[in-house]
Amino acid sequence: MTSNFFLFSEPLTAERLSWITESLKYYFVNLYPDALRHPSRAESPFFAFFITDNALYSLHEEETLRIWDIILSLPSVWLFCNRRELDLRGLSVSPLKMKYPGTVFDRDKEAGSRSFWEEAVRFCRKLDPDMDTFGYLQISSPYMNRSCQNSLECLHTAAREGLSPELYVYMDGIHVTHAGQRPIEFINIGDGFQDLAEIAREKGLSFQLLASERSSAARGYSTWDDGKGTVISACTIEPCRIRNLKAIIDRFRRSHVILGESAGTTDISHAIRAGQEPWEKKEPTPPSLVIVITRPPYGTEHTLGALSFAIAGAHYGITTRVIFLEDGIYSLTGTHNAEPDDVFFNIQEVIDAAGGNENLEFYAYLPSLQERNIQKNKKLNAVLDIGPGELTTLLFSPPRGVISRHQRILFF
Template sequence: MTSHFFFLSDPVTSERLSWFEESFKFYFIQIYPESLMYRETTKHPVFTFFLTGDALASLENPETQQIWSVILSLSAVRIICDRQELDLRGISIEQLKMKNPNQIIDQNGLSSHNQPSFWNDVVMLVRQQNRPPLPSDSIGWFQIESPYMHRSAWYGLKFLSSALESRFSVELYAYLDGIHMGHIGQSPIESENIGRGLEDLYDLAGKQGLTCQILACNHCATARGYSTWDDGKGVIISTCAIKPFKIRDLNAMVDRFEHSHIILSENAGSIEFPWKGSAPSYDRSEQNSNSPPITILITKSPYSTEHAYGAIAFAVACAHQGILTRVIFLEDGIYALKGDPKACPDSIGFNIQDYINVAAGNENLHLFALTPSFQKRGVTKNKNLKAVLDIGYPGLAKILFYLPGNVLVDHQRLLIF
């Protein structure tokens, strides 16, 4: 059975749950209608949510709890909770669990150390996604937030550590502020040392005959003051980073995204295509592609953070290397598309709409905007952004679940910026 899973750690708003809900309704009515005829929970749920961090609060919040109830009414959905994080935050999910006892799992399975481990649960589902399992299987984590200020860096380390225990080779991709995970000389008092944890991960992988590859974006590193020099052969050296941290051109990172292994992030997903060949394709790759498509959701407003610009830059890099890449502006991300922004003549800042128009020339890069997000905020898209196509909830669902033309793989990656 086709299986999709989503990993969420940031706060989950009612708006975000609403577009999940509408996409699922489309999926079950248009693609998998037979599931609606049976009320028993399927043995292998079609959709699995892994919730940790602040995302867990949505199970207790009355506003979002109501939407979760609708999503869970579709029997082929389950939620796996991080028990340790539930206890840390004092979150009770009993009310929702009583209504859906077989679909909400709040007790994690045992790791190789015979201890409950949410991260082991995540890795086990990833292993099920790899068919057939290969001796060289890898798992990746894409990090865009800094450590210590954000808990997601710790999540990434725990995820990769569990993957290594399960005999996966592991990969970390540090982008935007995620490159601070590899800064030398970290010495926190109140939390786990992320830099040392990465060094330990690298050493343990070598002892087990596995690989641990840690790649950081050179552009992001340079912008943040990581003094580097290039040996002229593509190797960039920094005295600011720990030894396993390899600062490279962004294309070196994108090279890894051309492979088919599962890659997660602080908010991400892996979506399988339920059919091949005969499926109606919503869009298509320029040429036949064996790389999993990437759908990037831009959910944060531009200018105040680097999220929107960084997401587009990463999308352009992926598309340039032949990966079918879809960018969808939704939630507060639609503010990047409104009005007619004018940059100050004396400013070195960028106009993100100009950047979008330039980026739109790549045939492997497709740009969309979710119209309900505009309607919710009472704003409209700049009519000159003709490369950005308006879509509703059915269009979003088609991008998520329909196999694109010329794509020869069985899943796509979802990254939420």
């Protein structure tokens, strides 16, 4: 059974659910038409959506709930909801469970049931039974954002399941590593990751906490730099190692599952064939990476951070596709002009400069442009226009030359 995994913790808008729906339809009609004609009950679904935090509100808002009805009506689509977060918000999915029995799950409090994160980790493990490591990319700061608690719970669960946990902190995620955290109203995230290091050691597992050197320096964490990629800080928790972004990219070259605040893992092994030779007998490559840019440029670091990560990944041999959609499409409209005294990077100049990398491709989702009544800058020749069919291919089919079990998807 081909399985595809998505985790969403940020608000799920009608626009996002709509393009997900169109992709699923295209997937079934063009790639797996038999699933529509002969639906069957299996131990693992084609698609598993794990939603938590503010993404849960999409199950109650009228517009988004109508789209969820379409998604859940498709064959072999399962929905896992974080029961603890539902209860915290006073929400319930009982009507959906009655309407789609055996498809919608929120079993945290049922006797003998696994927690939301146990289900997530075990499902990911089915995608790659041989993996011994579990990674998480953290890009938001603690306390202001609940996602840091998710990364903590997820990696603690991975360790309990016998997987070596790894945390990669980037952009504002660096604040996870600050020493001396003393929150009153929240779980202490810093202490939690120090405890995780000890738990991993006791279980004979390794634990890595890698922080981006550039993100650390921008936020005042770098105390001493040897100029060769090693940075010492006087204000980080003990497990933290500040390194050049290449150190994090090297972990992405490995085949283990890596999640994030909103992320996906899609099975591409079924599409990798050469005659009768199964893909397992071929020389493996690093998993391909799809970076989905969904926010407008300049207001936050998300767009520049996503592009920097994509460029680094491509530079070190990871086949990377960047897709601009939703509000991310504003990076491509008009001609961006920065004043001479501005210290901002011009996003369009970054795209132009990176366009010649053979491992890096850029795409613009036309429905996002049309919905906003805007047009792409025609001078951005490196960015190709795509529709729902091409988007589906990018998400669920391997790029040329990639031999891997799965493909990673990160939302910025």
